[in-house]
Amino acid sequence: MRIAPASGECGAAACSSVPDTVLDVRTDNQPAERPDGVRRRATIHDVARLAGVSRQTVSRAVNDKGEIDPGTKERVLEAARLLDYRPSRFARGLVQKGAVTAGLVIPDLRNPFFPEVAAGVLEAAEARGWQVVVWDSRIDEAREREALDVLSHQADAVMGYFKDPDDVLTRHLGGVPLVLLERGPQQTGFAAVGIDAGAGVEQGMNHLFRAGHRRIGMLDGVHGPGSRRQAFLDQARRLGLAVDEDWVVTCPEHSVAGGEAAMERLLARRPEVTAVFGFNDLIAIGAMRTARRRGRSVPDGLAVIGFDGLSLGELVEPALTTLHIDKRQLGRLAVEQVARLRAGEEPLRGADAWVTPELVLRGSA
């Protein structure tokens, strides 16, 4: 199977058996199709041989460079098609610098919060011409580490949510820059972007307080230390509420079902509660559902306030009052942090690396 130029047009370079002998300088040159029928992927060399040109000419044709005869180009492309040739991204990357791949590790793609963050990351990455390899760790620390092990080999930087402490992360990182999402500023030596939980909780609690609530509970998520739970307790104290750890129920599953179950427990423990603060919107919605099932109307029988600002909160009844977070911005910030790290600049620290929640009043509180 060989492609000849149109008959009669036999230029010196393309003609006779010269290319087959001259161009083939390899020692062990396996044919593209081996006897056993297993196909080695075609290389530029195979295409060159079939088309009767040099590798360089193939490169010119495939990459649409100028300085090539249209006829030759057609012939080369036909040969490439025949062999199902595709350039190796590795070989290309080796010689053309600049392709940047970032890793993104997300705990749970089914929590609407994270796709929004991811959307921000993808958007910002696209603007920079980067690609993003996404991992869903499905809230499993082992999978988080596995993600790191792989991405540290295949990505130029990693962003994501991780529960492991710094030293463990470092061990799985192999020197690849890491930007943590969501952890507070004091808890890590890595660059990070996060949410100003304190400011959010304060706004939410003040709102409830002004509405007359004094017996406020919290459905906390599972989280690093120093997070929303502490902010809640601090603000309760500042407001002079008789509220302590006993008013906080931990909700291991950050979902509506998790919120429903946690609310059951809180109601059992503190039936006098008049308002609850949810770790996130899903949990808060779960709380609303349990409250109503228990014969408490929302917001009159129980006020509920969420944290996240999912659009989902507008659809439930009553609509969820929440601390809205700009999730896309969070993702964009993470990409900016990565860019800084790569440029050897200092990452943003403190408030510049946070997103501040904003209270959105809807029906539930």
Add this chain to the structure above:
Amino acid sequence: MRIAPASGECGAAACSSVPDTVLDVRTDNQPAERPDGVRRRATIHDVARLAGVSRQTVSRAVNDKGEIDPGTKERVLEAARLLDYRPSRFARGLVQKGAVTAGLVIPDLRNPFFPEVAAGVLEAAEARGWQVVVWDSRIDEAREREALDVLSHQADAVMGYFKDPDDVLTRHLGGVPLVLLERGPQQTGFAAVGIDAGAGVEQGMNHLFRAGHRRIGMLDGVHGPGSRRQAFLDQARRLGLAVDEDWVVTCPEHSVAGGEAAMERLLARRPEVTAVFGFNDLIAIGAMRTARRRGRSVPDGLAVIGFDGLSLGELVEPALTTLHIDKRQLGRLAVEQVARLRAGEEPLRGADAWVTPELVLRGSA
């Protein structure tokens, strides 16, 4: 700055200036830190030179291979740390085959349907040891093509939602295997996975019919031809309903807001409508909202049925009756199709490549 072995232990290979002259066989060997302060990324060669060993030994140390003296290894790793050395994934990929990267192009990460599909893709890809580069095309055909242009260079296969016809896709694909999501089986020559729209619409319509509805409208999305709209009209005819194109409103935006607007139009055009069929759950929820705002209770004043089976549908009031799709399975199937393509096998065709919706009765119809 050089790392010497512990004093006195100067083996021949690691000692004196020998390495610096013998090992450095390059002609233009730039130092890792250039005079202008711009850092070229350190290579294995730089580490070897600094540690006074061969490149091979560096490789052994970095990759945790055996056959290396613990002391040497420590010295090499220290040098690597000093130079912030990370192996080039390109050079590695060139020499170690096997790393598979797939591309996934999603139209809208904020529609909860797609993160679920993506989760299925990621899960199945992880099981095969593949990585997935995700693109959010944000419902923009130009961005779809851009995604293809990039991924055709950087990925070994692509899955995704595309609006362009086959020939356009081919042009941007450069021979990379493609698996289309969501298109019907007849509409493309590419391998595809999809949803059995006909079966879904039939179930939904029959349910409405049995509940006594005869004046049924549809809020269609924008889609390839031969999709849910046609299935709707066909089934309406089969059921003997006096329903035609005039009862179908197109909803360009696949969102709650889009559904709200479309429902307004349908009510204006066909106020006698007693039930509506939504292209997806978001649109259906929008329809419910408009209906109630217009004084129609759901399901008595207007029955509403969705298509997707988002968990979101359980949270609205009344809960949404819908045709549930196994979205994760859809994603897994797409990965399986890619695997077949890569293995040179025939992709699944027909019903094996579809997911069949299942009617889930909740409150809205």
Add this chain to the structure above:
DNA sequence: TTGTAAGCGTTATCAT
């Protein structure tokens, strides 16, 4: 217009 030569950074193989 086309071909030749020299890397790109890594690992595998085989010596030592």
Add this chain to the structure above:
DNA sequence: ATGATAACGCTTACAA
């Protein structure tokens, strides 16, 4: 235990 050498598949620079 360590090193020399040869790939891996491609592109850029230069020569013809």
